[in-house]
Amino acid sequence: MKSNEIKEAALKYFTIHGYEGASLSQIADEVGMKKQSIYAHFKGKDDLFLQVLRDAKETELSSKLQYFSNIGSQHPEKDLYGFLQLVIALFKENEQLKFWLRMSFFPPAHLVKAIEKEVIDIEEKVQAILESKFHDWIDAKAIFGDSAKTPTLAFLGIVDSIMLELVYVNDEKRLKDKLEASWTVFWRGISHR
Amino acid sequence: MKSNEIKEAALKYFTIHGYEGASLSQIADEVGMKKQSIYAHFKGKDDLFLQVLRDAKETELSSKLQYFSNIGSQHPEKDLYGFLQLVIALFKENEQLKFWLRMSFFPPAHLVKAIEKEVIDIEEKVQAILESKFHDWIDAKAIFGDSAKTPTLAFLGIVDSIMLELVYVNDEKRLKDKLEASWTVFWRGISHR
DNA sequence: CCTCCCCTAACGAACGTTCGTCAGTTTATA
DNA sequence: TATAAACTGACGAACGTTCGTTAGGGGAGG
Numbered sequence: 001m002k003s004n005e006i007k008e009a010a011l012k013y014f015t016i017h018g019y020e021g022a023s024l025s026q027i028a029d030e031v032g033m034k035k036q037s038i039y040a041h042f043k044g045k046d047d048l049f050l051q052v053l054r055d056a057k058e059t060e061l062s063s064k065l066q067y068f069s070n071i072g073s074q075h076p077e078k079d080l081y082g083f084l085q086l087v088i089a090l091f092k093e094n095e096q097l098k099f100w101l102r103m104s105f106f107p108p109a110h111l112v113k114a115i116e117k118e119v120i121d122i123e124e125k126v127q128a129i130l131e132s133k134f135h136d137w138i139d140a141k142a143i144f145g146d147s148a149k150t151p152t153l154a155f156l157g158i159v160d161s162i163m164l165e166l167v168y169v170n171d172e173k174r175l176k177d178k179l180e181a182s183w184t185v186f187w188r189g190i191s192h193r
Numbered sequence: 194m195k196s197n198e199i200k201e202a203a204l205k206y207f208t209i210h211g212y213e214g215a216s217l218s219q220i221a222d223e224v225g226m227k228k229q230s231i232y233a234h235f236k237g238k239d240d241l242f243l244q245v246l247r248d249a250k251e252t253e254l255s256s257k258l259q260y261f262s263n264i265g266s267q268h269p270e271k272d273l274y275g276f277l278q279l280v281i282a283l284f285k286e287n288e289q290l291k292f293w294l295r296m297s298f299f300p301p302a303h304l305v306k307a308i309e310k311e312v313i314d315i316e317e318k319v320q321a322i323l324e325s326k327f328h329d330w331i332d333a334k335a336i337f338g339d340s341a342k343t344p345t346l347a348f349l350g351i352v353d354s355i356m357l358e359l360v361y362v363n364d365e366k367r368l369k370d371k372l373e374a375s376w377t378v379f380w381r382g383i384s385h386r
Numbered sequence: 387c388c389t390c391c392c393c394t395a396a397c398g399a400a401c402g403t404t405c406g407t408c409a410g411t412t413t414a415t416a
Numbered sequence: 417t418a419t420a421a422a423c424t425g426a427c428g429a430a431c432g433t434t435c436g437t438t439a440g441g442g443g444a445g446g
Binding site for chain 1: 209210211212213214295297298299301302309337342343344345346347349350351353354355357358360361363370371373374375377378379380381382383386
Binding site for chain 3: 226227229233234
């Protein structure tokens with residue numbers, strides 16, 4: 001399917017140059033066609049962008065939800081650290097997560113509302129399932145604490161900081177160091193002594 | 194000085210729309226002149242951008258270094274939490290930190306090298322002074338741990354996640370919750386029991 | 387005091403280029 | 417032959433930039 005090729009190229013250029021910096025002619029060049037031909041598949045730049053955005057959202061959401069559906073309430077240490085590794089893997093194997101991160105925090109001005117809706121949606125779902133997991137772990141005395149909210153928000157903070165580090169790719173060792181450091185302190189902060 | 198007004202307007206539009214999305218005519222409108230007049234003060238768009246960038250860098254660096262120069266090695270809890278509050282205050286009182294954050298992680302493609310140099314410079318300095326503080330705190334048995342690197346990197350992660358939350362301004366309460374959660378877990382993770 | 391000169395700051399006009407988009411036409415596939 | 421997808425051509429608008437030209441404000445020399 002040609003429209004998937006277009007979306008793939010669009011994803012690449014939107015990620016690197018942002019919405020305003022990415023041009024349809026670049027994208028068309030990448031798939032070997034003229035920019036006008038894009039209009040046979042999409043209504044325009046906004047339409048293309050929003051479809052790429054929704055694809056990225058779906059990929060991220062389904063990956064994360066699937067991960068949590070396969071874990072129990074016995075091994076928070078393994079499962080939480082595994083989640084961080086999942087995020088890193090997702091980031092490296094496709095550009096969608098980087099695109100998603102960029103557009104979540106620095107959206108094109110005229111699409112703020114549309115993007116915000118998607119971001120809030122995915123955020124609420126991830127936070128909800130994570131919070132229920134922390135709730136289970138607390139009940140099972142697998143971690144320290146009384147409220148599930150605190151470790152949930154703190155963990156989401158770790159995820160964000162790791163993603164920022166991933167954007168900043170130049171140094172694989174620094175990523176590893178930062179992951180180890182954040183995880184070590186975080187786990188000590190929520191585990192029993 | 195008129196060129197400061199131009200830089201102020203440029204900061205605003207670069208922050209909101211990014212480098213490619215900000216136009217000289219918008220910036221000129223903001224200060225009540227034509228875009229051609231900008232060329233009486235700056236060589237071009239790149240020159241204007243880089244001057245804004247260096248101003249932002251200097252503001253951030255001097256604020257942070259000044260904060261650390263005024264603290265001792267006795268009260269890490271107060272001083273570290275105070276640093277997070279400083280970052281939040283800086284973010285709210287001027288746009289430079291938001292601009293800096295955006296351009297650090299999503300720089301315009303043709304200026305990547307120039308921006309990277311500034312980012313690495315500031316990053317190394319902040320990390321170095323923070324690490325020396327953690328070293329002192331460990332020596333003074335004020336916090337738990339053997340290496341200063343681990344808490345340093347973990348704390349920088351907290352700072353990053355808080356800044357991301359600040360970009361995402363819509364919810365003041367969420368910021369407060371996230372700060373409290375991250376800080377609570379972090380402090381428990383590095384303090385003695 | 388006056389005038390000549392240089393400087394800064396701003397201007398209108400125009401440059402060449404690229405942008406996103408639309409219309410009409412050809413090509414290929416089924 | 418019908419339909420979808422690619423093409424060519426053109427559009428107005430905006431982009432960053434350059435040009436030549438004003439208006440005004442010191443200093444210097446007569």
